[in-house]
Amino acid sequence: MVDPSESNSAESVATSSYLDSISAYGKAGVPEAPVFADPEHDAAFRRDGYIILPLLNEEEVAELLKLHSTFNPNQQSEFDTTIFNPDPSYRTGVRVEIDRIVQPRALPLLANYKRAVSNFINKRHETKNARVWIHQDYTFVDQSRYSGVHVWIPLVDVDETNGCMSIYPGTHSLINHISAQPYQSYQCFPNPYENVSQMLEKGGAVAAPMKAGYGLFFNERTLHSSGENYTGIDRVVVNCAYIPEDEPMYLYAPSPEEDGVLDMVELLDISFLHLMHQKPLPVPYPDAFKLVGTVNYKPTMLTQDDIKHMLRPGYVHVHEVEDPNAPNWHSDHTISVETVSAAPTPIEVASPVAEPAAVAVAEPVAVATAAPASKPSWIRKLFGRGN
Numbered sequence: 001m002v003d004p005s006e007s008n009s010a011e012s013v014a015t016s017s018y019l020d021s022i023s024a025y026g027k028a029g030v031p032e033a034p035v036f037a038d039p040e041h042d043a044a045f046r047r048d049g050y051i052i053l054p055l056l057n058e059e060e061v062a063e064l065l066k067l068h069s070t071f072n073p074n075q076q077s078e079f080d081t082t083i084f085n086p087d088p089s090y091r092t093g094v095r096v097e098i099d100r101i102v103q104p105r106a107l108p109l110l111a112n113y114k115r116a117v118s119n120f121i122n123k124r125h126e127t128k129n130a131r132v133w134i135h136q137d138y139t140f141v142d143q144s145r146y147s148g149v150h151v152w153i154p155l156v157d158v159d160e161t162n163g164c165m166s167i168y169p170g171t172h173s174l175i176n177h178i179s180a181q182p183y184q185s186y187q188c189f190p191n192p193y194e195n196v197s198q199m200l201e202k203g204g205a206v207a208a209p210m211k212a213g214y215g216l217f218f219n220e221r222t223l224h225s226s227g228e229n230y231t232g233i234d235r236v237v238v239n240c241a242y243i244p245e246d247e248p249m250y251l252y253a254p255s256p257e258e259d260g261v262l263d264m265v266e267l268l269d270i271s272f273l274h275l276m277h278q279k280p281l282p283v284p285y286p287d288a289f290k291l292v293g294t295v296n297y298k299p300t301m302l303t304q305d306d307i308k309h310m311l312r313p314g315y316v317h318v319h320e321v322e323d324p325n326a327p328n329w330h331s332d333h334t335i336s337v338e339t340v341s342a343a344p345t346p347i348e349v350a351s352p353v354a355e356p357a358a359v360a361v362a363e364p365v366a367v368a369t370a371a372p373a374s375k376p377s378w379i380r381k382l383f384g385r386g387n
């Protein structure tokens with residue numbers, strides 16, 4: 001992480017040259033199906049793997065904060081996610097309330113997407129062990145055809161003192177990694193980033209300070225992390241996941257029968273999502289989980305050579321402060337990146353990522369059509385009925 005206090009105000013570098021060069025290096029296909037209704041948002045999201053947009057007004061932020069304190073009045077733990085609360089009626093209550101306020105703002109920005117998950121995350125005040133290390137979230141879509149998208153909406157202003165998000169631009173196009181459960185200590189199974197995580201955290205992180213009510217939309221493949229909350233105030237956020245309107249929500253689990261194979265499982269009832277978190281799904285799968293296919297997948301471990309083109313020491317995210325009371329306000333909402341310390345490392349032109357054949361999705365995620373008619377061939381077997 002670059003420390004802005006170490007700035008020596010070196011030269012500014014145009015955002016586009018930095019980000020274009022990143023996307024030029026991505027070897028993994030990013031499906032063509034649009035994610036955002038606005039083509040400019042869509043292009044930025046496709047290129048960078050994230051975009052920050054104004055989303056909620058002050059009243060909506062205040063209402064959500066109040067709801068959070070009703071749902072979570074006495075949080076003892078340093079980090080809490082309501083989605084994994086064991087009580088189903090609690091989870092449903094949270095979801096209904098978040099959806100009432102957030103989805104009328106978020107869904108119109110997206111291109112034919114629906115909400116999959118709605119969640120409060122709270123990083124309590126004065127944390128010591130609540131750092132969230134760099135990781136890729138669970139894969140919820142058939143990523144040969146579609147991009148999954150998350151939105152992370154802070155309900156208080158965030159920066160590096162209270163656990164703002166850091167994002168790793170372009171990492172959504174680095175590798176076609178399917179993030180399967182069990183997902184433990186940020187070690188997605190299997191985890192191709194293991195040997196490069198530290199290097200990325202040190203040299204590729206873009207801290208994203210944000211005003212309350214803004215939304216950080218990110219591709220479910222984009223790597224992200226967050227630091228401690230050193231302040232005396234809880235850092236409450238709303239976090240939602242979205243999937244294509246006409247698609248089921250998928251989860252991926254290591255096949256109990258065959259090494260190097262992932263079961264592609266349709267989640268029929270979102271209330272059971274918690275069953276797959278941090279422990280293997282019971283076998284045979286519970287009724288809410290329908291096995292629909294399998295995917296050959298042995299990930300290639302990324303090496304430091306693979307990612308060094310993404311490291312640009314000296315760059316920080318500078319977020320332009322706009323009017324947070326203007327939801328969905330479209331304007332020149334550029335995220336600028338400027339040099340604050342060292343001169344940029346020269347960009348290398350050597351192929352940074354293993355050739356597609358080395359990436360073990362049997363056929364690397366293909367560029368998808370907007371409305372594909374059939375299942376991709378990398379879903380090796382399809383089953384008529386579940387389990």
Ligand SMILES: O=C(O)CCC(=O)C(=O)O
Pocket residue numbers: 121123132137163224225226237239
């Ligand atoms: O809220 C945070 O600090 C991190 C959240 C996160 O990484 C996630 O939801 O995947």
